[in-house]
Amino acid sequence: MIDAVAAEWLKLRTVRSTYWIVGLAFATLLLGSAMALSGVSGWDSLPPERRVRFQAVPMEQVIAPIVQLSLAVLAVLAITSEYATGLIRATVTAAPRRWTVLAAKASVLAAVTLVAGTAIVFAMFFLGRLIVGDRPMPGHTSPIPEEIPRLIAATVTITVVALFGLGLGAVLRSTAGALSVLFGFVFVLPPIVGLVLPEPWDARVAAFLPPGLADGLAGTVADPVLSPLAAGLVLAGYVVISLGAGVFALTRRDC
Amino acid sequence: MIELRELTKRYGTKVAVDHLSFEVKPGQVTGFLGPNGAGKSTSMRAVLGLDAPTSGEALVGGRRYATFRRPLHEVGALLDAGAVHPARTALDHLRCLGRSNGIGRRRAEQVLELAGIAEVGRRRVGGFSLGMRQRLGIAAALLGDPKVLLFDEPVNGLDLDGVRWIRELLRGFAAEGRTVLISSHLMSEMELVADRLLIVGRGRLIADTTVEELAERYQRGVIVRTPQPERLAAALEAVGARVVAEPDGRLAVRGVDAVKIGDLAAEGGIPVYEVTRRGATLEEAYLQLTAESVEFGGAAA
Numbered sequence: 001m002i003d004a005v006a007a008e009w010l011k012l013r014t015v016r017s018t019y020w021i022v023g024l025a026f027a028t029l030l031l032g033s034a035m036a037l038s039g040v041s042g043w044d045s046l047p048p049e050r051r052v053r054f055q056a057v058p059m060e061q062v063i064a065p066i067v068q069l070s071l072a073v074l075a076v077l078a079i080t081s082e083y084a085t086g087l088i089r090a091t092v093t094a095a096p097r098r099w100t101v102l103a104a105k106a107s108v109l110a111a112v113t114l115v116a117g118t119a120i121v122f123a124m125f126f127l128g129r130l131i132v133g134d135r136p137m138p139g140h141t142s143p144i145p146e147e148i149p150r151l152i153a154a155t156v157t158i159t160v161v162a163l164f165g166l167g168l169g170a171v172l173r174s175t176a177g178a179l180s181v182l183f184g185f186v187f188v189l190p191p192i193v194g195l196v197l198p199e200p201w202d203a204r205v206a207a208f209l210p211p212g213l214a215d216g217l218a219g220t221v222a223d224p225v226l227s228p229l230a231a232g233l234v235l236a237g238y239v240v241i242s243l244g245a246g247v248f249a250l251t252r253r254d255c
Numbered sequence: 256m257i258e259l260r261e262l263t264k265r266y267g268t269k270v271a272v273d274h275l276s277f278e279v280k281p282g283q284v285t286g287f288l289g290p291n292g293a294g295k296s297t298s299m300r301a302v303l304g305l306d307a308p309t310s311g312e313a314l315v316g317g318r319r320y321a322t323f324r325r326p327l328h329e330v331g332a333l334l335d336a337g338a339v340h341p342a343r344t345a346l347d348h349l350r351c352l353g354r355s356n357g358i359g360r361r362r363a364e365q366v367l368e369l370a371g372i373a374e375v376g377r378r379r380v381g382g383f384s385l386g387m388r389q390r391l392g393i394a395a396a397l398l399g400d401p402k403v404l405l406f407d408e409p410v411n412g413l414d415l416d417g418v419r420w421i422r423e424l425l426r427g428f429a430a431e432g433r434t435v436l437i438s439s440h441l442m443s444e445m446e447l448v449a450d451r452l453l454i455v456g457r458g459r460l461i462a463d464t465t466v467e468e469l470a471e472r473y474q475r476g477v478i479v480r481t482p483q484p485e486r487l488a489a490a491l492e493a494v495g496a497r498v499v500a501e502p503d504g505r506l507a508v509r510g511v512d513a514v515k516i517g518d519l520a521a522e523g524g525i526p527v528y529e530v531t532r533r534g535a536t537l538e539e540a541y542l543q544l545t546a547e548s549v550e551f552g553g554a555a556a
Contacts, residue, residue, distance in 0.1 A: 007355035014347035086338030096321040
């Protein structure tokens with residue numbers, strides 16, 4: 001298993017696309033900073049009575065879906081590129097216990113996305129605070145320790161979405177297929193649910209989708225559908241079910 | 256040693272391999288020969304555990320491939336030379352494969368050298384020609400210095416130099432006592448390298464033979480040119496030979512060998528201008544064998 005992990009780590013480091021994708025994820029910091037700067041200048045031009053109602057979602061939350069999706073691309077490609085090129089046959093010929101291949105990929109990607117995700121989320125948070133400065137902007141004034149659970153939840157969700165993508169890739173064997181499903185879960189469904197479903201079902205369903213789960217895990221929602229523990233279990237469920245299905249597909253089907 | 260026992264593989268309703276049994280022994284090059292779609296690749300994939308048999312089994316050294324912990328040390332395989340990530344360099348590709356079996360960079364560099372592509376080791380595989388990819392695939396098969404080698408169509412895409420190189424490589428491995436199985440759909444490739452031939456058609460074993468046996472079995476007599484064909488034919492038929500006059504006047508003789516024909520002609524004082532053993536080419540013998548299997552299968556279906 002150590003050999004398998006070392007091999008997957010080497011695989012990840014020896015293709016250029018890895019650096020592009022991680023670079024893209026970090027580039028969201030620029031995007032977030034630019035948006036924060038424009039938000040701040042908007043704030044500065046407002047009369048005080050309107051500043052009270054100023055809506056300013058923290059930037060790490062705004063960029064979260066992009067970070068989730070870009071790092072998930074890394075995870076999806078880790079398996080689907082092997083199917084696309086046929087390399088998977090060489091991989092399982094070298095490692096006939098196929099579950100170890102997926103387990104090794106999952107370990108390496110969990111580590112990479114946790115490190116990159118933590119770096120991006122925390123950097124965005126502090127950049128945001130730096131840009132807001134001492135302005136009493138709603139949502140940007142709480143003491144930093146209070147924000148830590150929310151930041152950790154955002155990081156964990158990034159890794160969960162990536163591992164979910166890895167499992168999807170193993171099942172679907174197709175980059176486009178896995179990315180479409182991920183895109184649906186991260187970008188498309190969350191806003192649609194609010195539009196299509198009647199109350200209270202919109203909130204109930206949204207709580208089970210990645211953005212809602214991040215909030216649920218952080219425990220920052222006023223009247224939560226899921227407790228932090230329940231949200232954590234649902235997030236774990238995403239990983240266990242998709243990777244479980246991935247292992248099943250990888251071991252049962254011909255390669 | 257590689258062993259197939261009643262191996263059957265069905266894809267849906269299509270039978271790719273049909274109760275195929277054979278053994279591939281160490282110390283010789285075994286050619287696995289058959290037309291496209293005869294089940295060669297499927298059999299090899301079953302040996303490597305890539306395809307699960309519908310029934311029967313495929314064993315390496317008496318074990319199922321899946322039971323090997325570090326299989327690259329046991330079996331080296333070249334199935335599809337295109338199965339590489341184009342963005343990775345040749346050396347990195349080999350390091351990635353080797354690493355999962357505890358094989359390090361030094362060995363990866365060695366096999367690159369062995370395969371004659373050391374100077375392109377740091378180039379991305381995407382830019383490789385088919386021949387270079389083939390050499391990379393062979394390098395990958397050699398990573399663990401395995402005792403058993405399986406190569407599916409190894410000369411595909413190789414130039415003449417490459418073909419000669421792989422022929423010598425395979426013969427060398429067999430001489431070292433390794434088990435070598437190579438597949439091809441071309442008899443001409445096998446003639447020069449294989450000690451033993453396994454000929455398959457429609458998923459079944461048609462012949463388990465050697466190059467010499469096959470030539471022997473399909474030889475078509477001796478051709479004799481003489482100015483007195485009637486007399487020579489009578490003399491030959493008197494000792495039990497079957498003689499047929501060819502359209503050009505030469506005699507096709509079966510049942511006696513060239514030495515006997517020469518002796519009989521000398522005894523009878525019959526001049527002989529030419530005595531030639533006419534073997535069917537191996538290509539013809541092989542085509543005949545596989546055509547029979549195709550006709551048989553066609554009639555049965």
